[in-house]
Amino acid sequence: MFKVLVSDPISDLGIQQLMDASDVVVEKKTGLSEDELIQIIPDYDALLVRSQTKVTEKIMEAGTNLKVIGRAGVGVDNINLDAATKRGIIVINAPDGNTITTCEHAFAMMMALARHIPQAYAKTIQGTWDRKFLGVELRNKKLGVLGMGRIGSEVAKRAKAFGMDILGYDPFMTEERAEKLGVKLATVDEIVRNADFITVHTPLTPETKHMISRPQFDVMKKGMRIINCARGGVVDEQALVEAIDQGIVAGAAFDVFEQEPPAADHPFLNNPKIIVTPHLGASTVEAQENVAIDVSEQVLHILRNEPFKNAVNMPPVAASVMNKLQPFFELGEKIGAFAAQLNNQAVHEIHVEYAGDLAEVDTQPLTRYIIKGVLSRHFGNDVNIVNSVHLAKVRDIDVVVSQSSASKGFTNRISVTLKTEDGKDRRIAGTLLKEYGARIVRIDKFPVDIAPEGNLIFISHNDKPGIVGSVGTLLGKNDVNIASMQVGRKIIGGEAIMVLTVDKTVSKEVLDELMSLQELNTALQIEFKS
Numbered sequence: 001m002f003k004v005l006v007s008d009p010i011s012d013l014g015i016q017q018l019m020d021a022s023d024v025v026v027e028k029k030t031g032l033s034e035d036e037l038i039q040i041i042p043d044y045d046a047l048l049v050r051s052q053t054k055v056t057e058k059i060m061e062a063g064t065n066l067k068v069i070g071r072a073g074v075g076v077d078n079i080n081l082d083a084a085t086k087r088g089i090i091v092i093n094a095p096d097g098n099t100i101t102t103c104e105h106a107f108a109m110m111m112a113l114a115r116h117i118p119q120a121y122a123k124t125i126q127g128t129w130d131r132k133f134l135g136v137e138l139r140n141k142k143l144g145v146l147g148m149g150r151i152g153s154e155v156a157k158r159a160k161a162f163g164m165d166i167l168g169y170d171p172f173m174t175e176e177r178a179e180k181l182g183v184k185l186a187t188v189d190e191i192v193r194n195a196d197f198i199t200v201h202t203p204l205t206p207e208t209k210h211m212i213s214r215p216q217f218d219v220m221k222k223g224m225r226i227i228n229c230a231r232g233g234v235v236d237e238q239a240l241v242e243a244i245d246q247g248i249v250a251g252a253a254f255d256v257f258e259q260e261p262p263a264a265d266h267p268f269l270n271n272p273k274i275i276v277t278p279h280l281g282a283s284t285v286e287a288q289e290n291v292a293i294d295v296s297e298q299v300l301h302i303l304r305n306e307p308f309k310n311a312v313n314m315p316p317v318a319a320s321v322m323n324k325l326q327p328f329f330e331l332g333e334k335i336g337a338f339a340a341q342l343n344n345q346a347v348h349e350i351h352v353e354y355a356g357d358l359a360e361v362d363t364q365p366l367t368r369y370i371i372k373g374v375l376s377r378h379f380g381n382d383v384n385i386v387n388s389v390h391l392a393k394v395r396d397i398d399v400v401v402s403q404s405s406a407s408k409g410f411t412n413r414i415s416v417t418l419k420t421e422d423g424k425d426r427r428i429a430g431t432l433l434k435e436y437g438a439r440i441v442r443i444d445k446f447p448v449d450i451a452p453e454g455n456l457i458f459i460s461h462n463d464k465p466g467i468v469g470s471v472g473t474l475l476g477k478n479d480v481n482i483a484s485m486q487v488g489r490k491i492i493g494g495e496a497i498m499v500l501t502v503d504k505t506v507s508k509e510v511l512d513e514l515m516s517l518q519e520l521n522t523a524l525q526i527e528f529k530s
């Protein structure tokens, strides 16, 4: 039974599928301190958060069963991603579910700012009929959008309908996409010098921190207005207050703060030209249901070891590619594990070669499974597809991936070579056959045909008459039944291998006894975790 902790208010309707799952127990405990979370987190397999819970390294350290952290929303700045990756904890978010809602909030803020709606409302309900609030139209105004991702693009579409001219800045925005959206690409400098309104829609990163600060305010168009419904810190709060005092900025609308919640004496809170909301960008019934549904679905997949999407600490892969790769994951991991069990030297390079169909797709996720297989010999359950690349790196193991057009007659082929200091590289190749499933087709230089499952015994020996019989007799004497046997050699009387599938695991004593046979060089048990 998987235990899921929901530590922030998340839509019940959204997490219904988790609550309905027969293999999951959901517990809701909100408003916990870091210490309280550290106390209880060891019990849980998954943690679901919004933005309130700060998922620190200490919490993850205590979360020894934690497999996944689900963020019901976009920004993951409340989760220590490096710590999660190191520990192999998958972090997923729900990037699409609150786009429209947040865009609408930014737009509402822009309109409220243009027409002083919050200020006029406050006066009116105090009994003052004050008609001095003179606004500005949006029509024919220049809107600068910094960050033309999901939300920024939706804001631009709506601004077009209001007759605004849009200047967009995003390092990843192509001319073609800008044209499609009716946006003129511009630099930050061009935007700050020309825009009547600026709205920010970037994550907070070292590059975007204080992207709008003193130097930008200094050259800004006088009387401009600025909106931040993205992340506190993209706009320098102190510099903004000064720019308002100097009459450069006519007004600002902020949903997010550098420190949340802001201190009672925060300069935004008593400034009549700044309107604020308490990080409500994503707060609609629809968005909260959407993000909770999305994140719950993926958490369930991860807990059940099924393919999933929206992992933040793994490279993104298109669903079509993922569908193509998915059948190879188990084979890849087994090839890696097989190679690692043959090897007893320090590995400095894992060389993966993809051939046939696999040479034409982005195989990054599959490589992660292969590395996981290789490293699991030493790291056991501590290695998974999230941290396998990281663990290889910290162990100074290079991962080299190549594509080959020579698939040796197979429609697909994965070959994994473990390169070692002493030059005694070990190599395993496998394929997925339509009719027969996963097969190991090569061990070092020997072609073979073995199903990578059950209990295998790998033997290397000198090719001499009688050796196969002696191995069979010895195993029989020890009550070990042989289900199948493969032999391989390059030349008569030369190096040879034997791979036996046996009905049960063999003891170390039996392996030692095998090793005492004349002409036998290695006897290893090869195991595959299911």
Ligand SMILES: NC(=O)C1=CN([C@@H]2O[C@H](COP(=O)(O)OP(=O)(O)OC[C@H]3O[C@@H](n4cnc5c(N)ncnc54)[C@H](O)[C@@H]3O)[C@@H](O)[C@H]2O)C=CC1
Pocket: 073, 074, 075, 076, 095, 098, 099, 102, 146, 147, 148, 149, 150, 151, 152, 169, 170, 171, 172, 173, 201, 202, 203, 204, 205, 207, 208, 229, 230, 231, 255, 256, 279, 280, 281, 282, 283
């Ligand atoms: N106020 C709220 O409640 C909410 C806030 N957000 C925040 O809004 C922001 C945007 O969200 P989405 O549009 O969904 O994300 P997104 O990932 O689709 O878009 C972000 C865009 O910022 C761009 N970007 C990154 N660095 C940049 C830079 N240095 N200069 C200019 N552009 C840069 C990226 O290329 C990307 O296109 C995020 O920070 C997110 O956390 C999102 C939802 C709700």
Ligand SMILES: O=C(O)CCC(=O)C(=O)O
Pocket: 050, 051, 072, 073, 074, 075, 076, 098, 279, 280, 281, 282, 283
């Ligand atoms: O969960 C929330 O309300 C915050 C939403 C947000 O900021 C995000 O999705 O990035």
